[in-house]
Structures are given as C-alpha cells and as structure tokens.
Amino acid sequence: MSRQAIQRLGFAVLTIVAVLVVAPIFLVVAVVVFRGLQGISWEFLTAMPRDGMKAGGIFPAIVGTLLLTSGTALVAVPMGLGGAIYLSEYAHDNWLTRAVRLALVNLAGIPSIVYGLFGLGLFVLFLRLGTSVVAGSLTLAMMTIPVIISTAEEALRAVPTEFRTVNLSLGGSRWQGIRRIVLPQALPGITTGIILGLLRAAGETAPILFTVAAFYMPQLPRSPLDQTMALPYHLYVISTQVPNMPGTIQYGTALVLLALVLSMNILASVIRTYFRRRRQW
Amino acid sequence: MSLDALDRATMIDVQHVDFFYGTRQALADVSAEITEHRITALIGPSGCGKSTFLRCLNRMNDTIPGARLQGQVLLDGQSIYTPHTDVVSLRRRVGMVFQRPNPFPQSVFDNVAFGPRVVGTDRNIDLSQVVEASLKAVDLWDEVKDNLRQDALRLSLGQQQRLCIARVLAVKPQVILMDEPCSALDPISTLKIEELMRMLEREYTIVIVTHNMQQAARVSDYTGFFWLDAQRSGVLVEFDDTAAIFTRPQDARTEDYITGRFG
Structure with a gap:
C-alpha cells in the first residue's frame, strides 16, 4: 500500500472511532428527548405525584433538586473559593500544603456512594441532623x-504574577491585589468550575440516597430538617422500584433532569468562551 | 545644567549593602547616595545586579523566598529595613515602573485610580481630579480624555507605559524607580518617556536602570556603573556625575564598558 493509502485508511479508522464514541451520547439524548x-406537560412540571407516583407531576422532585443544589452552593462555594485563594495566593510550599493537594486529588476520585455513607455517618447520625x-x-x-478548589485554584494561578507585583509596588496589600485584580480576572474560570461542580451534585443519586431523599413524599419540605424528593433519586425509584410505571413519566423525569444539567453545562461553556475571547493577557 | 550636589539633600542613602538570593550573593558592599530631585541612572551588563539593587530600594525583593539583605538603606534618613518598617507605606513613597508596560486589564481611569483607591486613607479625595492631574503630568491626558472608560490594553505600548507612570504618580510618591522603562518601546515613545523624566525630576527623585548608555548619558544627572566581581556578585564600580562618568571615568572597567570594548 502507498503511504497516501495508509494515511487515508488511518483517517478513516479515526473518524469511525470518533463517531462510535459520540454516537451513543446523541442517541441517549435523542431517545430521552423524543420519549x-x-x-412533559404543565401539570407534570407543577403538580404533586399521585397514585403511588403513577400519575400527576414531579414538582416536589424538581424543587428538591433545586433546594439541594442551592444548599450545596451555599456551603461549597465559600469554602471552595476560600481554600483555592489560600492555596494559590498565601500557602507556602511545605508538607502541609502538599498533603492538602494530595487529599484534594484523591477526594475527587472517591466514588459518590462513599460520600453518601460518610454523610450518613457524620451528618445524619453523629450530628443528629436526620x-x-x-x-x-x-x-x-x-x-x-x-472540584471547586482545584478549578478555582487553576483559574487564580492563570492570572499573571505581574499584576500581583504591580499591586504591591503601588502600596496595595496582598489581599487588595487579590480582591481588586486577581479575583475579577479569574472569575470566569472560577464560575465555570463552580457550575460544573454543582452540576455534578445536582445529578448524583448515591450521596443523597441515605442522607435526604424521600421515596414518595407528595409535598414540599417544610423546613431544612425535612426530607425531600429529588430528581435523580426519583428517576431511580420510578425506573426500578415501582412496577407498571408509565414510560412517559420515566422519560419525562429523565428529560427534566437532563435539561437542567445540560442547560447549566451550556451556561458554563458560554461563560468560558465569552470571557476567553475578551481576555487580552 | 549645573550639578552642585552640595545644595541638594540625599533622598536615599545606601550603605554597604550585601544582598543574597539564598546562598548566592547578588550584591557585594554597594554604597550610593541618591540625590533628591535628580535622575540617577544605573548602567552595566545584564545580570550584574542593577535591578536587584533597584528593588532593594522599595523592598520588592521581599516577595522572593530566601532573599536577604545586609547593610543599611536610609530613605530621608530613616532605615527602611527595620522590623517595624511598614512595607506598604514604604512602597507608596517609593513607586516603581517596570520593564514591560503592565497596565491592569481595566479602564484607563481605573488604572490611574488604583493606587488612591487601595491607599484609601482620605475618603474625600476627588478621584477624577487625581486621575486628570496624573494623566496630564505624563502628557497622556489629551490622548485619552475623551474616553477614560476605554480598556487600557487598547492603548499603544508607549501610551501604556506613560499610563503606568501616571498610575505611580497618582500615589504621590517621593521616589520613582524605573526598571528599563523603555526597553519594550519604539524610539519615538522612548524619547517621549525621556522628556517626561526631565519634567518629573522637578517634583520627584528618579532612579532608572537602563541598558542603553546613550539614554543614561542623555537623561541622567548621576550614573552608577555596576559590574560583576570575581565571585560573580554585583558591585558598584563607579558612581559619579553623569558627565564625569562618560568623559573621564576613574575606573578602567567603566571606561572599557562605556567605550564599548566589552559588555
């Protein structure tokens, strides 16, 4: 075979592989959207479930997921951002920060069910939050x-050191430089990281399995100490735990969850590309 | 120009400074007197400690891990290397202009207003007045006054460097350190900065590091010549009136350098 033929063959194989990788994703999205x-109807989005979830809507699951995501943001954003600022701007390179970094890498790799069991042990039982x-x-x-710490730290480190130096030379304190120059410059990257982190939280089932999710609760939580339904867990329940479930409800729920997650994902990409185009350093 | 040092006070008095990056000695026994309202140029080959010396004067070397200084640096008669020296207020008195124009990625106005805003001691200062005065002092006002909200990075490099000088002036320092401020600029912009330095000299004390000997000869009143000694540490070989350095240097190394025999 000539070299050109080998090259054409190579490209063909690579194209097929690429299509094979991407096709299932489109297929999944297409099936979920069509079915x-x-x-999906107004009632489906805004009504309580009825008849053992075989009729009615998924309103409490939608609200529950939004509540959980907001609650997660409330805790994770300040802590994650604070940690990232500390690691990127203040921490010296010593055994402590190396240990923290190692822990971060490993935490990102822990299966979510382990977080669920950890939450059950610490928050539900030990701290008696139920x-x-x-x-x-x-x-x-x-x-x-x-997730937030590592993406935010990366975004902070990408801001040129020069700006920090100039700030100091103008009589600014280190914190003033961070607040006035470094953070605003890193904000697009940080925002993307936050959205992607929250996105994962919104779609997870395992961590909420033992810590919050209600099997069937046709009402909204009345206090932060109440249980709630949530979309991913609800989907799991109606797909596997309830016999004779109408397919429209199953796929409708899947579509709502997918739309929620996908729209946040797209928002993150838009923010990232918009600001990357504007950035001039 | 008459250069009578006797009627001028010393703004910065550097006494027997040794400077180390970890174990490497970058400056050995450097002493110099920087005269107020005068321009002092520091020349010498690359890597001989000119910039290190400059950064000793506003303690910008503090940010480098392992950096250490021995000796005395007096600003207006007060040591700036004591345990209670307020480094932040020191840097407000001793401003700095860098090699590459480095405005913040913000508007022209915000760049100049940055210093007064972080200082923030006097809430009643009229920021727009400070910005206007600073931009006028660097002869940039007429070029940007119609659009102070424009992004500073849209200016030409020469304009950016003048903006950086204006940003320093807005803090109202006594001394301005310039670390090769023209090395990234074209000849016209360079000339503009040099003219500007002559204007600023009336109100500020200026120390400039330059690779360009003609620039030192053109613009400065005093010149210090740095060189590497046998241990590869920077030493100040000669420090004198610029006219004296360039016409009758006392040290053979200075003469060789300025006549282009090496360096």
Missing part, C-alpha cells in the same frame, strides 16, 4: 468542594 417530550435537606446539602458539598 420524554410526550410526558435525613434532611441540610444533611443532604452538606454531603453533596463535601463532594463538590474538591
């Missing part, structure tokens, strides 16, 4: 913080 749209929105949010936050 899900039949189940299965509640608070316990679930804290558990999801534990899982999200490492």
Whole structure:
C-alpha cells in the first residue's frame, strides 16, 4: 500500500472511532428527548405525584433538586473559593500544603456512594441532623468542594504574577491585589468550575440516597430538617422500584433532569468562551 | 545644567549593602547616595545586579523566598529595613515602573485610580481630579480624555507605559524607580518617556536602570556603573556625575564598558 493509502485508511479508522464514541451520547439524548417530550406537560412540571407516583407531576422532585443544589452552593462555594485563594495566593510550599493537594486529588476520585455513607455517618447520625435537606446539602458539598478548589485554584494561578507585583509596588496589600485584580480576572474560570461542580451534585443519586431523599413524599419540605424528593433519586425509584410505571413519566423525569444539567453545562461553556475571547493577557 | 550636589539633600542613602538570593550573593558592599530631585541612572551588563539593587530600594525583593539583605538603606534618613518598617507605606513613597508596560486589564481611569483607591486613607479625595492631574503630568491626558472608560490594553505600548507612570504618580510618591522603562518601546515613545523624566525630576527623585548608555548619558544627572566581581556578585564600580562618568571615568572597567570594548 502507498503511504497516501495508509494515511487515508488511518483517517478513516479515526473518524469511525470518533463517531462510535459520540454516537451513543446523541442517541441517549435523542431517545430521552423524543420519549420524554410526550410526558412533559404543565401539570407534570407543577403538580404533586399521585397514585403511588403513577400519575400527576414531579414538582416536589424538581424543587428538591433545586433546594439541594442551592444548599450545596451555599456551603461549597465559600469554602471552595476560600481554600483555592489560600492555596494559590498565601500557602507556602511545605508538607502541609502538599498533603492538602494530595487529599484534594484523591477526594475527587472517591466514588459518590462513599460520600453518601460518610454523610450518613457524620451528618445524619453523629450530628443528629436526620435525613434532611441540610444533611443532604452538606454531603453533596463535601463532594463538590474538591472540584471547586482545584478549578478555582487553576483559574487564580492563570492570572499573571505581574499584576500581583504591580499591586504591591503601588502600596496595595496582598489581599487588595487579590480582591481588586486577581479575583475579577479569574472569575470566569472560577464560575465555570463552580457550575460544573454543582452540576455534578445536582445529578448524583448515591450521596443523597441515605442522607435526604424521600421515596414518595407528595409535598414540599417544610423546613431544612425535612426530607425531600429529588430528581435523580426519583428517576431511580420510578425506573426500578415501582412496577407498571408509565414510560412517559420515566422519560419525562429523565428529560427534566437532563435539561437542567445540560442547560447549566451550556451556561458554563458560554461563560468560558465569552470571557476567553475578551481576555487580552 | 549645573550639578552642585552640595545644595541638594540625599533622598536615599545606601550603605554597604550585601544582598543574597539564598546562598548566592547578588550584591557585594554597594554604597550610593541618591540625590533628591535628580535622575540617577544605573548602567552595566545584564545580570550584574542593577535591578536587584533597584528593588532593594522599595523592598520588592521581599516577595522572593530566601532573599536577604545586609547593610543599611536610609530613605530621608530613616532605615527602611527595620522590623517595624511598614512595607506598604514604604512602597507608596517609593513607586516603581517596570520593564514591560503592565497596565491592569481595566479602564484607563481605573488604572490611574488604583493606587488612591487601595491607599484609601482620605475618603474625600476627588478621584477624577487625581486621575486628570496624573494623566496630564505624563502628557497622556489629551490622548485619552475623551474616553477614560476605554480598556487600557487598547492603548499603544508607549501610551501604556506613560499610563503606568501616571498610575505611580497618582500615589504621590517621593521616589520613582524605573526598571528599563523603555526597553519594550519604539524610539519615538522612548524619547517621549525621556522628556517626561526631565519634567518629573522637578517634583520627584528618579532612579532608572537602563541598558542603553546613550539614554543614561542623555537623561541622567548621576550614573552608577555596576559590574560583576570575581565571585560573580554585583558591585558598584563607579558612581559619579553623569558627565564625569562618560568623559573621564576613574575606573578602567567603566571606561572599557562605556567605550564599548566589552559588555
């Protein structure tokens, strides 16, 4: 075979592989959208479930997921951002910071069910928060913080050192430089990291399994110490735990979850590309 | 220009300074007197400690791990290397202009207002007045006054460097340190900065590091010549009136350097 033929063959193989990798994703999205749209209606989005979840809507699951994601953000954003600022701007390179970094890398690799069991042990049982929105949010936050710290630290480090030096030379304190120059410059990267971290929290089932999720609760939580339904867990329940479940409800729920997660993902990409185009250093 | 040092006070008095990066000695026994309202140029080959010396004067070397200084640096008669020296207020008195124009990625206005804002002692200062005065002092006002909100990075490099000088002036320092401020600029912009230095000299004390001997000869009143000694530490070989350095240097190394025999 000639070299050109080998090259054409190589490209063909690579193209096929690329299509094979991407095709299932499109297929999944397409099936969920097509079958899900039949189940989506105003009532489906805003009503309580009825008849053992076989009819009615998924309103409490939607609200529950939004509540849990907000609760997670409330805890994980300040802690993650604070940790990132410390690691990037203040920490010296010593055994302590090396240990913290090592821990962050490892935490990001821990299976989410382990976070769920950890949350059950610490928040639900030891701290006596019970299965509640608070316990679930804290558990999801534990899982999200490492993600936020590493992406935010990366964004902070990408800001040229020069700006920090100039700030000092103008009589600014280190913190003034961070607040007035470094943070605003790193904000797009930080925001993207936060959204991606929260996104993962919003779609997880395992961490909320033992810490907050209600099997069937046709009402909204009345206090942060109440249980709540949540989209990923609800999807798991109606797909595997309830016999004779109408497919429209299953796919409708999947579509709502997918739309929620996908729209946040797209938002993150938009922020990232918009600011990257504007950045001039 | 008459150069009678006797009627001028010493602004910065550097006494027997040794400077170390970890174990490497970068400056050995450097002493110099920087005269107020005069321009002092520091020349010499690359890596001989000119910039290190400059950064000793506003303690910018503090940020480098392992950096250490022995000796005395007096600003207006007060040591700036005591345990209670307020480094932040020192840097407000001794401003710095860098090699590459480095405005913040913000508007022209915000760049100049940065210093007064972080100082923040006097809440009643009229920021727009400070910005206007600073931009006028660097002869940039007419070029940017119609659009102070424009991004500073849209200016030409020469304008950016003048903006950086204006940013320093807004803090109202006594001394301005310039670390090769023209090395990234074209000849016209360079000339503009040099003219500017002559204007600023009336109100400020200026120390400039330059690779360009013609620039030192053109613009400065005093010149210090740095060289590496046998241990590869920077030494101040000669420090004198610029006219004296360039016409009758006392040290053979200075003469060789300025006549281009090496360096």
